[in-house]
Amino acid sequence: MTAPDQAPEDQPEQEPTASDLLGAALGSAARRAGLDPAAEASTGHVVWHAMGGWRGILESVLPGLVFIVVYTLTIDPESGDGDLWLSLGLSVGIAAVFTVVRLIARQPITAAVGGLVAAGVAAAFAAFTGEASNNFIPGFVTNALYGSAFLISALVGWSLIGLAVGFLMGEGTAWRRDKRKRRAFFWLAIAWAGLFAARLLVQLPLYFADNVTALGTLKLIMGLPLFAPLVAVTWLAVRALYPRAAE
Template sequence: MTDPREPDPEPSASEMLGQALGGAARRAGLDPSEGASTGHVVWKAMGGWRGVLESVLPGLVFIVVYTVTIDPATGDGALWLALGLSVGIAAVFTILRLIARQPASAAIGGLIAVAVAALFALLTGEASNNFVPGFITNAVYGTAFLVSALVGWSLIGLAGGFLMGEGTAWRQDRRKRRVYFWLAIAWAGLFAARLAVQLPFYFADDVTALGTLKLVMGLPLFAPMVAVTWLAARALYPRRDT
């Protein structure tokens, strides 16, 4: 019998990671206790209309402004103007959230990402380098999902186990292990596909095509992946009576 005076055992690294991932997923709207529809869950994970605009508009403005200002003689667009408007729009979204006292972590993260990307482009004078931080992010995320699947500690499983209140017990269930393995592989494949499709245009210095592909392979691919992940993970657990 456990002595009540003894301190609780320290959580393992996997449990701490699962709690962090699950907490992030819950804050993003992936909370199974709410019993929401898949469409509602995906829309909330995207941040609704404001989240979509915050994610898409800075990049869209950059590529449109840069493209329409391309000088036929040099083949270059107005880099400073395109980057300035892109960062400015991201800053406006962040300020609006702060004024309204709404959660601004996503907007601040987006602002930092846009600012870092702009810095890459300005320091090198190459518009295509505006996309380098995105390549790094996709490579890191893709590698993390792939490695987690191959070593048997799927990041999707860690998050799902925390959300469903079973911690890491899912690893003792062959079916859950298999599903979480393939979900992690699918996410790794998404990030790898972005790199495989976009990098050739980066090396070709085709900024317009690169920017367009980044938008097309962003939320339009993210949303269905969230839906598939949500449905597959929920199917592993019996419905709870409410």
């Protein structure tokens, strides 16, 4: 006896593809950072939110700034080395204070915990080797991974920017059939890959030269000051591609 035809609503749902899952993950992260093209927000507000406001900026900049300032001020003229343990202790301590303050205020602690973990891992590299310059190794690895991911995604035609925006705008991977969107997302991914590559090209020579002061200073300069304008460019480009959503 033949089984009755299955009703459309009873048919099994299609399994999400890898691009769907990746787009959802990237889109969710972008939305939490305030980068939702469908939201009504000015470019300035979006960039400020992406940086986390004053608290986010301090959590991102202050630990590294304290490390490089203390290390530079305590450099021994004879050995040429600064007080590594004091620099690391104050840097990690400040990151821990930010985390505790957020816990006490019952605020989201993701950014603060991320900063604390980053400071702790970087300090571990420097402490175990006794070399202050090794404090920057985790940053090099992060830039290399992010830069490679953006570059590869652009070259294979699956821009990470496009995947995130496709999820946020509810069109999935349909943007790949639009030449204008595909071209824009390609160049946006290349721009982000270029940012991470530039950091490595400028900072790695200073690392191998063991110039800790210059390395730490340029790391700060090439951090938020370059991140913020690229966020603004990305936001404006995406809004131009989706004018109805912007309205």
